[in-house]
Amino acid sequence: MATPVLAVLVTMVAGGILFAFLGKPPIEAIRVIFWDPLFSEFAFYYRPQLLVKGAPLVLIAIGLSLGFRAGIWNIGAEGQYIIGALSGAGVALAFYPLDAWWIFPLMVLGGALGGFLWAMIPALLKVKFGTNEILVSLMLVYVAEKILASMSLGLLKNPEGYGFPGSRNLQQYPSAHNAEIFTGSGMHWGVAAALIAVIFAYILLNRHMLGFQIRLTGEAPRAARFAGVSPARLVLFCLGTAGALAGMAGMFEVSGPSGQVSIDFNVGYGFTAIIVAFLGRLHPIGILLAGALMALTYIGGEIAQSKLGMPSAAIQVFQGMLLFFLLALDMLTHFRLRLAAKGVA
Amino acid sequence: MDLSAINPFLLLCAILVSATPLLFAAVGELVVEKSGVLNLGVEGMMITGAICGFAISVNTGSPWMGLLAAAGGGAVLSLLFALLTQVAMANQVASGLSLTLFGLGLSALIGQGYQGIKPPEFPTFGVVVAEATAERAALVARLDILVFAAIALTAAVWAFLKYSRAGLILRAVGESHDAAHALGYKVVRIRVLAILFGGACAGLGGAYISLIRVPQWTEGMTAGIGWIALALVVFANWKPWRALLGAWLFGGVNVLQLNLQAAGVDIPAEYLGMAPYVITIIALVIMSSDRSGAPASIGRPFHASS
Numbered sequence: 001m002a003t004p005v006l007a008v009l010v011t012m013v014a015g016g017i018l019f020a021f022l023g024k025p026p027i028e029a030i031r032v033i034f035w036d037p038l039f040s041e042f043a044f045y046y047r048p049q050l051l052v053k054g055a056p057l058v059l060i061a062i063g064l065s066l067g068f069r070a071g072i073w074n075i076g077a078e079g080q081y082i083i084g085a086l087s088g089a090g091v092a093l094a095f096y097p098l099d100a101w102w103i104f105p106l107m108v109l110g111g112a113l114g115g116f117l118w119a120m121i122p123a124l125l126k127v128k129f130g131t132n133e134i135l136v137s138l139m140l141v142y143v144a145e146k147i148l149a150s151m152s153l154g155l156l157k158n159p160e161g162y163g164f165p166g167s168r169n170l171q172q173y174p175s176a177h178n179a180e181i182f183t184g185s186g187m188h189w190g191v192a193a194a195l196i197a198v199i200f201a202y203i204l205l206n207r208h209m210l211g212f213q214i215r216l217t218g219e220a221p222r223a224a225r226f227a228g229v230s231p232a233r234l235v236l237f238c239l240g241t242a243g244a245l246a247g248m249a250g251m252f253e254v255s256g257p258s259g260q261v262s263i264d265f266n267v268g269y270g271f272t273a274i275i276v277a278f279l280g281r282l283h284p285i286g287i288l289l290a291g292a293l294m295a296l297t298y299i300g301g302e303i304a305q306s307k308l309g310m311p312s313a314a315i316q317v318f319q320g321m322l323l324f325f326l327l328a329l330d331m332l333t334h335f336r337l338r339l340a341a342k343g344v345a
Numbered sequence: 346m347d348l349s350a351i352n353p354f355l356l357l358c359a360i361l362v363s364a365t366p367l368l369f370a371a372v373g374e375l376v377v378e379k380s381g382v383l384n385l386g387v388e389g390m391m392i393t394g395a396i397c398g399f400a401i402s403v404n405t406g407s408p409w410m411g412l413l414a415a416a417g418g419g420a421v422l423s424l425l426f427a428l429l430t431q432v433a434m435a436n437q438v439a440s441g442l443s444l445t446l447f448g449l450g451l452s453a454l455i456g457q458g459y460q461g462i463k464p465p466e467f468p469t470f471g472v473v474v475a476e477a478t479a480e481r482a483a484l485v486a487r488l489d490i491l492v493f494a495a496i497a498l499t500a501a502v503w504a505f506l507k508y509s510r511a512g513l514i515l516r517a518v519g520e521s522h523d524a525a526h527a528l529g530y531k532v533v534r535i536r537v538l539a540i541l542f543g544g545a546c547a548g549l550g551g552a553y554i555s556l557i558r559v560p561q562w563t564e565g566m567t568a569g570i571g572w573i574a575l576a577l578v579v580f581a582n583w584k585p586w587r588a589l590l591g592a593w594l595f596g597g598v599n600v601l602q603l604n605l606q607a608a609g610v611d612i613p614a615e616y617l618g619m620a621p622y623v624i625t626i627i628a629l630v631i632m633s634s635d636r637s638g639a640p641a642s643i644g645r646p647f648h649a650s651s
Contacts, residue, residue, distance in 0.1 A: 022454075073438055125626075131633040134385065134438070135576045139622040142569045150615035274442055313453035313564075320447030324425065327435035327443060 003333055004279050004286070007326040008293065014325070015318045024308050032307055033300030033315075046299050048186025052257050054295035056081070056249035058194040058288055060273035062201045063242030065282040069205075070217040072238045076122065076137025077246040078270025079144035080115040084247020085254035086151055087114030089167055089261045092176035093156060096168065103175040107251055108189075115247015116240050118144065123239035127232040133239065145266070152261050167261040170254065178256030190252030194291075197245060201284040210237065246270060275323045294319065356600060358472060358486035362558060364596030366391070366550040366567075368495040370574035371581070371588045372502050373546025378578055379506060380539035381519035381642035385441025386426050387547050388571025389448020394419040394548025395555035396452040399464055399562045408467045412491075412552055419548020420541045422448055427540040431533045434646045449565060459562045467557045491553055496589065498546070503585035515539060519640030522647040532647050547571065569622065576625045583638035591628070598624045 012034070016026035037046040060077045067074045088111030095103050122136040151157075156167040170176045181187045205211035217224040217234055225231070249269065254261055276294050280286030301315030370387050377384050397418030402411025422444060429440040469489040506512040515535060518525040522532045554570070555562050573595060581587035602617040610617070 075442060121626075125630055125633075129630050129633045131626075131630050132576075132579060135572060135579070135629055136626050138572050139569070139576070139626050142622045143619045146615040146619045150613055153615075154613070271446060275446065278439060311454060311457050313450055313457065316450030317447065317454050318450075320443060320450045323439070323443035324429070324447060327429050327440055328433045330435055331433040 003329045004281060004290070004326060006332075007279070007322060007329050010325045010329065011318065011322045014321055018314065018317065018321075019310070022310070022314060024304075024310055029304055029308060029310060032304045033297060033318075036303055037296055037299040046303070048180075048184065049299050050292060050295050051186035051191045052188070052295075053298045054291045055188070055190040055194040056253055056269045057273050057276045057294055058291035059190065059197055059249040059252075060242075060246045060270055061276035061280065061287045061291060062194070062197045062284060063245035064273055065277045065280070065284070065287060066201065066204075066214055067238035067242055068218075068277055069282050070214045070234050070238055071221065072126075072235055073134045074119065074122065074137050074239050074242045075134055075274060076119075076139075076141045076270070077242060077273055078266055078268065079137070079141035080118045080243040080246035081250035081253075081270045082141075082144040082148050082266050083118040083250070084111040084115035084243075085250030085265060086148060086156070086261060087111055087247070088251025089156060089170065089254045092170055092173060092255065093168060095175070096173060099175050101175070104178070104189075104255075107176060107255060108193075108248060111247045111251025112244040113247070115250065116244040118247070119239045119243020120236075123236050123243075126235050126239075133235070137239075141270070148261070148265060149263050152263050152265070156261050158260075165263055169259045171256075171259040176255055178252050188252065188256045190249065190256060193248055193252065195288075198284045198288050201287075205284065214238065246273075272319060275319055278323060279326055354472075355486050356604065358488055359600045359604075360593055360596040361488065361492050362596075363599050364592040365492050365495045366553040366558065367570055367574050367577060367595055368499060368589060368592040369550030369553060370547045370571055371577040371592060372495070372499050372585060373543035373550075374574055375578050375581065375583060375585060375588055376502060376506075376515070376546075377539050377543035378643055379519045379583060379640055380515050380536045381522055381640050381645065381647075382430065382536050382540060383437050383441065383644040384423065384426055384444070384540060384543055385438060385575065386423070386444025386448065386571075387543075387574050388567060388569065389445035390419040390422050390544050390547035391448075391551035391554075391567045391571040391574075392452040392565065393422045393448045394551030395567060396456045396459070396551075396562060397548065398552030399555040400455060400459055402464050402556060403459065403462055406465050408465050408556055411464070411556055412549060415548040415552030415556075416545040417548070419544040419546070419551065421544070422451075423540045423544025423547070424537075426544075427537045430646070431537055431540075434648060437644050437646070445571070453564045456562050456564060460564075462562070464556050464560050464562075467560070469557075489557055491549075491557065499585045499589045506585070516640070519642055522642050522645070526647070526649060532649070536647075547574075550574070573621065573625050576629050579636075580628045580632050581638075582632065582635055583640065594628075595621060595624065 012030055016030055019029040020026040064074060064077055088107045091107045091110035092103060118140060121140060122133040125131040125136055126133045152165045152167060158166060158168045178188050213229045214234060217229055258265060272294055276287060276290045280290035297315055297319060304310035305312055370391055374387055394415035398411040398415030401414035402408045426440055426444050429435040430437050467489055469487040472486045472488060506516060514530055518530060518532050518535050526532050551567055554567060577588055577591045580591045599621050602620040606614050606617050
């Protein structure tokens with residue numbers, strides 16, 4: 001439990017050193033990133049952003065954590081996110097400009113299905129041929145990015161967009177708009193979905209046979225096999241769930257905060273979610289907290305960018321460092337540090 | 346569509362150039378994996394090498410210094426991985442991923458202010474493919490010494506693993522670290538050295554892209570080549586010569602899709618651009634049944650006490 005907190009603190013120190021090297025005041029930079037979004041005078045504007053940025057991270061990380069626990073490494077969530085967004089937006093644009101209550105739920109299903117099917121590619125290849133799911137799921141991210149480019153230039157392009165790439169803006173299509181549930185709170189349907197996912201994951205892992213099998217497979221694969229756990233079923237379930245959740249995250253993003261399918265629609269949530277999953281100790285509640293923290297660094301990073309002229313890549317490095325220190329500090333849970341004089345054994 | 350515009354010899358040279366970064370990274374990773382370590386940070390080390398090499402060669406004016414810096418940068422980053430996995434005994438998959446995420450961020454940070462600059466020209470030699478005629482200028486394919494260095498490195502790694510005593514020890518560590526440890530070999534030290542070698546190779550491969558093949562710096566310019574290199578090791582069944590063959594195959598696919606794009610084939614550029622990734626997946630599927638060359642201890646942590 002203590003390691004993630006310690007990792008965050010160590011990263012803050014190391015980050016401060018990094019910022020000092022970049023010629024930025026380190027203490028102020030850390031304060032701008034971690035304090036200002038929550039408690040500065042403009043915090044009313046930033047706090048809703050916390051939900052907007054945190055929701056996709058939590059939603060994706062919850063899905064990933066199931067697989068990571070069982071030793072199933074889906075690192076292609078970014079691709080599943082893109083495909084989910086494309087299929088969700090595709091459903092909406094297919095019905096445009098029809099006004100009906102069922103369009104948005106259908107989009108959610110479409111997004112989940114898109115991500116699910118995209119994740120089924122590595123899952124089925126793993127089950128059928130034993131192909132490495134790490135590499136396949138990652139390769140599919142690049143394929144998804146190409147599809148995204150093709151869609152925003154072709155099939156989904158806004159016919160009234162004066163030839164610019166990108167789809168119609170779904171924010172201006174009420175039936176498809178993932179609007180805020182409470183105005184000004186940042187709370188859109190994706191946030192609700194993320195919270196539901198946390199609860200379901202918690203129940204699954206603690207109260208359900210399947211959750212037990214996931215944990216067993218991760219901790220003692222041989223014992224799991226003797227206990228009759230079907231590895232193939234777990235691969236399909238973990239990758240499928242992760243894909244569906246990532247696809248939903250993409251769909252909520254495209255129909256809400258982002259609004260449209262465009263070439264640079266994806267911003268790396270699928271990869272940052274990997275950090276979130278580990279930082280949250282692969283535990284649903286932990287992931288919720290880690291997602292909030294990571295969202296904070298995104299927002300704080302943006303503030304630091306405009307206030308201090310901090311390069312956006314600095315935040316990326318910061319997030320990478322966090323995972324580094326977390327993994328390194330894990331040693332403390334495996335071993336106990338003891339100061340001892342070096343003598344003859 | 347005019348396919349006759351594609352000259353076969355020119356194509357061959359382009360394939361050699363396209364395969365070189367992949368080959369560097371894959372051969373390096375092959376040695377790492379033979380020692381029983383799975384380093385998924387190849388992409389991160391490549392892109393770090395790409396920017397380190399680029400920045401140093403721009404600042405010193407010497408492409409050779411750039412290559413040296415690239416190998417150094419890749420190795421330093423891989424040292425972090427070595428510390429995590431060999432000393433702190435962290436999960437290798439997670440550590441490798443963190444290396445890639447960190448490397449991508451770090452390279453973007455270093456690379457600010459290097460965008461749009463041309464690096465000092467790397468000495469290449471032209472191979473005249475077709476003499477100048479009245480209608481067109483002479484066709485010249487450009488090759489460079491690193492294309493051959495990568496092939497020489499493949500041969501060296503092959504000979505090292507097959508014939509040298511050190512290579513035998515490295516393989517022993519990869520097959521069974523407990524047995525190697527019992528025989529008195531320093532498992533951790535050997536693995537750290539292998540990881541450093543892999544990092545240096547990946548860095549060189551990255552620098553080849555930013556200094557010679559493109560030559561320019563853009564964020565995320567390795568575009569998954571590090572991951573394809575990882576796939577290539579599986580495809581090659583952990584055999585150096587097959588890695589060379591695989592690199593040519595992937596280089597070929599890449600060059601072909603670029604040529605088809607240039608020739609104006611009736612397929613959108615985005616779909617042609619998918620080809621290298623889709624081919625990688627297909628190759629992985631075909632090869633996934635045969636893992637005879639895979640080191641038995643790959644990915645498993647080792648501690649002398651166990």
